Amino acid sequence: MQWRSATRITSAVDVAKFLLTLGLLAWLVGRGSEQLGYQWHWRRIPAYLLTVTDGHWHAGPLLDGLLVTLEITAISLVLAAVIGLVTALLRLSGSLVGRILAIFYLETIRNTPLLVQIFFLYFVMAPILDISRFTTAVLALAFFEGAYASEIFRSGIVAIDRGQWEAAHSLGLSRLATYRHVILPQAVRRVLPPLTSQAISLVKDSALVSTIAVYDLTMQGRVIVAETFLVFEVWFTLAAIYLLLALALSLLVRLVERRLGSHGQTAWNMP
Amino acid sequence: MEHAMNEEEPESDIIIARNLHKTFPGPVAALVDFSVTVRRGEVLVIVGPSGSGKSTFLRCLNGLEEVESGSIIVDGIPLDDNQRHRLEIRREVGMVFQSFNLFPHLDVLENVSLAQRLVRGKSRAEARGCSLELLARVGLADKAASYPAELSGGQQQRVAIARALAMMPRVMLFDEATSALDPEMIGEVLDVMRQLAEEGMTMVVVTHEMGFAREVSDRVLFMEHGRVIEEGTPGEFFNHPRRQRTREFLRQIL
Numbered sequence: 001m002q003w004r005s006a007t008r009i010t011s012a013v014d015v016a017k018f019l020l021t022l023g024l025l026a027w028l029v030g031r032g033s034e035q036l037g038y039q040w041h042w043r044r045i046p047a048y049l050l051t052v053t054d055g056h057w058h059a060g061p062l063l064d065g066l067l068v069t070l071e072i073t074a075i076s077l078v079l080a081a082v083i084g085l086v087t088a089l090l091r092l093s094g095s096l097v098g099r100i101l102a103i104f105y106l107e108t109i110r111n112t113p114l115l116v117q118i119f120f121l122y123f124v125m126a127p128i129l130d131i132s133r134f135t136t137a138v139l140a141l142a143f144f145e146g147a148y149a150s151e152i153f154r155s156g157i158v159a160i161d162r163g164q165w166e167a168a169h170s171l172g173l174s175r176l177a178t179y180r181h182v183i184l185p186q187a188v189r190r191v192l193p194p195l196t197s198q199a200i201s202l203v204k205d206s207a208l209v210s211t212i213a214v215y216d217l218t219m220q221g222r223v224i225v226a227e228t229f230l231v232f233e234v235w236f237t238l239a240a241i242y243l244l245l246a247l248a249l250s251l252l253v254r255l256v257e258r259r260l261g262s263h264g265q266t267a268w269n270m271p
Numbered sequence: 272m273e274h275a276m277n278e279e280e281p282e283s284d285i286i287i288a289r290n291l292h293k294t295f296p297g298p299v300a301a302l303v304d305f306s307v308t309v310r311r312g313e314v315l316v317i318v319g320p321s322g323s324g325k326s327t328f329l330r331c332l333n334g335l336e337e338v339e340s341g342s343i344i345v346d347g348i349p350l351d352d353n354q355r356h357r358l359e360i361r362r363e364v365g366m367v368f369q370s371f372n373l374f375p376h377l378d379v380l381e382n383v384s385l386a387q388r389l390v391r392g393k394s395r396a397e398a399r400g401c402s403l404e405l406l407a408r409v410g411l412a413d414k415a416a417s418y419p420a421e422l423s424g425g426q427q428q429r430v431a432i433a434r435a436l437a438m439m440p441r442v443m444l445f446d447e448a449t450s451a452l453d454p455e456m457i458g459e460v461l462d463v464m465r466q467l468a469e470e471g472m473t474m475v476v477v478t479h480e481m482g483f484a485r486e487v488s489d490r491v492l493f494m495e496h497g498r499v500i501e502e503g504t505p506g507e508f509f510n511h512p513r514r515q516r517t518r519e520f521l522r523q524i525l
């Protein structure tokens with residue numbers, strides 16, 4: 001239990017550092033805006049989130065954008081996981097063609113900027129394949145994050161003891177059944193923390209889809225800023241919403257982790 | 272420990288390994304013109320110094336390693352390039368490892384049931400019944416809901432034996448099944464193995480437990496540098512070893 005109190009102290013220190021940074025930032029912004037003679041209009045912000053007329057709720061543009069962002073990230077998260085897993089399995093497969101394909105995909109994606117990939121898909125592929133902006137955005141994000149997810153999956157898979165494969169082999173399990181029932185359940189649990197970081201990256205990277213005029217959270221923010229010049233208020237609000245999204249995601253994963261870990265086995269999932 | 276099955280089965284040799292060669296990068300000659308035959312119901316104990324190729328031989332028998340040349344026939348099925356043959360042999364040959372290799376994310380019952388369901392196509396209920404019976408046989412009926420990490424080494428190895436038996440194998444391979452165990456747990460695992468031998472299971476056992484070899488085996492084979500140096504009944508082998516090298520080895524470990 002020594003360990004527990006140690007983590008508690010670390011997290012207390014972390015929170016303190018975070019608050020300090022936040023304070024410093026607020027002070028800087030305060031000074032900056034003073035020098036610019038900036039007029040704050042925080043009171044106008046809630047209306048962009050939600051309005052009430054005649055007892056009816058109306059989603060403002062920011063909330064609309066948030067929903068689009070959620071939709072895009074949710075779909076591309078699932079797709080990225082599938083792409084990542086398939087790519088990892090291809091890379092580890094006995095098939096030379098499969099391995100070459102996987103490596104080509106990984107190197108291409110990881111060595112070009114996401115923005116360029118989005119533009120490539122939007123200006124080159126989308127007209128050919130006749131796909132919508134939304135689909136383009138989802139595909140770009142899924143393929144981008146999928147490349148990173150695949151490396152994470154792969155590291156988890158190769159970390160599993162060879163004896164697990166050998167035991168499954170000697171029981172007559174097929175390669176697929178071994179992956180599905182023996183290797184992946186252990187590997188995925190191991191890589192849940194880095195996968196979560198990758199998922200959070202996806203949420204943040206999704207902001208780039210505003211460049212192809214997908215009306216996500218960032219795009220709505222840009223529109224409001226252009227119309228109202230509420231630069232600071234809007235961007236701060238967006239930052240806060242993205243932060244909340246990221247926090248919610250890691251909280252969710254922590255819950256899943258706890259559920260997975262609640263089977264009484266303790267020693268094996270320690271690093 | 273001959274078994275009554277011998278009269279019914281036309282083929283009395285269940286494992287026929289001929290002229291096996293296996294070289295690892297290095298190069299290390301792990302098996303050199305290695306030939307051995309195991310009769311149905313026989314318990315063959317293989318002894319030899321570390322690195323002599325004992326594990327390599329066992330692993331070749333169930334396709335975990337590929338031989339470079341030579342032939343292996345298990346229960347009439349040739350271990351060749353035919354994937355159906357290879358799969359059949361994997362199903363018919365059970366293996367118990369030094370490091371147990373239980374599936375840590377599954378409880379004991381699932382460890383024993385998994386392959387029954389996936390490979391033998393049994394229903395969950397069927398597999399469960401069978402597993403509980405096997406767990407009772409290895410004295411672990413009360414541990415069905417435990418996870419491997421909650422068991423002692425001896426208990427884990429007994430689960431591993433039950434898991435292999437669940438496939439109804441015709442041959443069981445034991446690769447130093449007790450070498451990773453604390454001394455006080457070796458006995459419980461050897462007891463299970465002895466009981467299995469008495470029931471007529473064909474077993475190829477790599478072990479350093481000379482007491483087990485003496486009492487339970489039908490034949491002892493001593494190998495070194497990938498070759499058979501000497502083989503014989505435990506009486507001959509331990510009391511009247513013919514080769515100088517065998518005598519040295521026995522002097523060292525006894």
Ligand SMILES: Nc1ncnc2c1ncn2[C@@H]1O[C@H](COP(=O)(O)OP(=O)(O)O)[C@@H](O)[C@H]1O
Binds near residue numbers: 299300322
């Ligand atoms: N996967 C491998 N790669 C390289 N060399 C190996 C491998 N497996 C075994 N060997 C070598 O082959 C020889 C026989 O090994 P092994 O069959 O494990 O011996 P034993 O089980 O009798 O101790 C040893 O010299 C060992 O180092």
Ligand SMILES: [Mg+2]
Binds near residue numbers: 326447
């Ligand atoms: Mg060995």
